[in-house]
Amino acid sequence: MNYPLSEKYMTAELMEKIMGPNPLKLEEELLIGHHIPKGATVCDLGSGQGLTSVFLVKEYGFRVYAADLWSDPEENRRFFASMGLTEEQIIPVKADAERLPFEQEFFDAVVSTDSYNYFGRDPDYLDSKLLPFVKPGGYLYITVPGMKHDCHDDLPPELLLSWTPEQLDYLHDVSYWKSIVEQCGGAEVLEVSEMASNAEVWADWLKQENEYAVGDRNAMEAGGGKYLNFIKIVLRKRG
Template sequence: MKYPLSEKYNTPELMGKIMGPNPMKLEEELLTGHQIPAGSVVCDLGSGQGLTSVFLAKEYGFTVYAADLWSDPEENRRFFREMGLSEAEIIPVKADATALPFETEFFDSIVSTDSYNYFGRNPDFLDRKLLPFLKKGGYVYIAIPGMKHDCHKHLPPELLLSWTPEQMDYMHDVAYWRDMVSRSGDAEIIEVSQMESNEEVWADWLRQENAYAIGDRKAMEAGGGKYLNFIKIVLRKK
C-alpha cells in the first residue's frame, strides 16, 4: 500500500527516533477506514519516543495521551513542542499498561502500535486492565509484530540469529491473537488479520544505524522475514 501521511515524516531526524519497524506506516495502515470520531481523546498506549502520538495528533486531529513506561515524559514534551503541538493537543504520561493512571471511561479510543504484544498476552488484560478506561462503544486499534504461522516448537534457525526463544515468545500468529481477544467478555471483535506492511516497515527499520537495528539485520538478511508479519486487531467495547 501507499503511505501518503507517513511519508511526511520520512526525515533522517525522525527516522532516527523509531524503535522498531516503521511505526507510522503501521499506524497509517491500522487506521485506514477507522471509526474514531473527529476530536476524540485517544490513548497512544506504548507510545515510545512519541512519534506515533505526534502522528495521531497532527494527521487525525485527536487529543492524544502518549502513555509509555520507559520513555521520559519531559523529553517527549520537548519533542512535541518542537513538532508544533501544544500541551492541550498531546500529553506525555509515564504509565504502566497494567496499571493505567486514568479515570474510568476516560478515552474515546485506544491505539497501540508495536507494543501490545508485551503486555496483552494475559487473557485477563483486556477486561481488567484496559477496557475500563474506554467509553462504551469506543474502539481499540492494535498493530503488533507476529508470525505467519506459530512455530515456537521448532523455531527457524534464521530467527535465532537475532532473537532468543524468550524474545520470540512475544510474537504469535493471527489464530493465537484471535483466541486471546475472544476471551474478553467486554469486547466485540471487529477484525483480527494480517497486515500488508511487513516488508516495507522492516526495510525502514533495518536502514537505521542503531545497535538494535543492526542486530536485527542478521535474522532478516538470512531470510527470517518470511516467517514474520504484522497483525491488526480492532475491537469495540460493548
C-alpha cells in the same frame, strides 16, 4: 501499499526516533477506514518516543495521551513542542500498561502500535486492565508484530540469528491473537487479520544504525522475514 501520510515524516531526524519496524506506516495501515471521530481523546498506549502520538494528532485530529513506561515525558514534551503541538493537543504520561493512571471511561479510543504483545497476551488483560478506561462504544486499534504461523516448537534458525526463544515468544500468529481477544467479555471483536505492511516497515528500521536495528539485520538478511508479519486487531467496547 502506499503511505501518503507517513511519507511526510520520513526524515533522518524523525526516523532516529523509531524503536522498531516503521510505526507510522503500521499506524497508517491500521487506521484505514477507522471509526474514531476527529477530536476524540485517544490513548497512544506504548507510545515510545512519541512519534506515533504526533502522527495521531497531526494526521487524524485526535487529542492524544502519549502513554509509555520507558520514555522520558519531559523529553517527549520538548519533542512535541518542537513539532508545533501544544499541551492541549498532546500530553506525555509515564504509565505502566498494567496500572494505567487514568479515570474510568476516560478515552474515546486506544491505539497501540507495536507494543501490545508485551503486555496483552494475558486473556484477562482487556477486561481487567484496559477496557475500564474506555468509554462504552469506544474503539481499540492494535497492531502487533507476529508470525505467519506459530513455530515455537521448531524455531527457524534464521530467526535465532537475532533473537532468543524467549524474545520470539512475544510473536504469535493470527489464530493465537483471535483466541486471546475472543475471551474478552467487555468488547466485540471486529477484526483480527494479517496486515500488508511487513517488508516496507522492516526496511525502514534496518536502515537505522542503532544497536538494536543492527542486531536485527542478521535474521532479516538471512531471510527471517518470510516467517514474520504484523497483525491488526480491532475491538469495540460493549455498552
